[in-house]
Amino acid sequence: MIIGVPKEIKTHENRVSLLPGGVTRLKRNGHQVLVEKGAGEGSGFSDEKYVEAGATILEDIEKLWEQSEMIMKVKEPIEVEYSRMKEGQVIFTYFHFAASEALTEAVIESKATAIAYETVEKQDGSLPLLIPMSEVAGRMASQEGAKYLEKPLGGRGLLLGGIPGVKPANVMVLGGGIVGVNAAKIAAGMGANVTIMDISMPRLRYLDDVMSKNVDTVFSSEANIRSLLPDVDMIIGAVLKPGAKAPHLVTKEMLSDMQDGAVLVDVAIDQGGCFETSKPTTHDNPIYKVDGVVHYCVTNMPGAVPYTSTLGLTNVTLPYAIDLANKGWKKAVKEDAELQKGLNITGGEIVYEPVADAFGLEYSAIDSAL
Ligand SMILES: NC(=O)C1=CN([C@@H]2O[C@H](COP(=O)(O)OP(=O)(O)OC[C@H]3O[C@@H](n4cnc5c(N)ncnc54)[C@H](O)[C@@H]3O)[C@@H](O)[C@H]2O)C=CC1
Ligand SMILES: CC(=O)C(=O)O
């Protein structure tokens, strides 16, 4: 199979979907790899390294998409890439369809096969291709939130951990999954008072067992969120229903209960965001204020730390990519229930129900596609 690796073009997206070592592995399995010139540079991997590994470097991105049977990316295709997707082509990347009807329509129209990293799912419900990036984004969320609590950056002017004799900040984490637990660890490590909220009681019991003394768990309900808002300095949005649009847990009206200069970090923005007032931002211009509350809503947080993120991501994606290349997508998806969960759209049909539900579009049972 011919596999294409484009350079990422989202703002400050410095990750790359395949390492030179991954090229070697694919070559050993009999495949050909096309890498766009400079694709690995932002993560510290030169074109020379890819050539040594056996890749062909292409400068012409249109040709790369045209010739590739499978495209491996990091972020969802953005508008200039829509016309490059084509029937019969497999695209293996993050898609986050529920956050973009335009992208959903573009992939339907292209008739390409979209296998989404974020919905590949193990039998225990875990999301192996999302986890490492959620670990990065969760840890970053507390770091970024602490930064934007500083007065010159728009925040209340509060040190997250306080000092002896002065209370630390109160941090609320909505969703105690991978992002949530990693955010809580860093915020608690910096000395903040942290409250993790989730709707899963088994998850809250687990977190109560493993987290440090300055982390409380509270069941996530509208009433409980409201009761904490007046004293909260920072909220991290970390909820997820796989593939679906995130629920709005803090509405615009609720912002008036919050303190001026409090900070919202909406990590769930890639699934549409869990604050009603969230809209996607970039690393160039990460924040804005609504009713005095700072909003940080960067959709590709891990892109800012590519040396960590590219390694974390490619560790987990490569085995699935090899499987897809060796067997072809249909056989690979038929034989691997985890990968099958990643199939969102193929041949113009949505086969992942939460994506169809997000826009009231038609859903086809997956069997019809296989
Ligand atoms: N902005 C960015 O750059 C990045 C965003 N993300 C996103 O972060 C989000 C969270 O991802 P993960 O932590 O990996 O998901 P996860 O599945 O590990 O955790 C989600 C948690 O939310 C909980 N939850 C669901 N509904 C809830 C509600 N109403 N109230 C409270 N909790 C609720 C679930 O029980 C679960 O524990 C996803 O949308 C993911 O795509 C991940 C990485 C990077
Ligand atoms: C998961 C995701 O949105 C990211 O890594 O950018």
Ligand SMILES: [Mg+2]
């Ligand atoms: Mg994202």
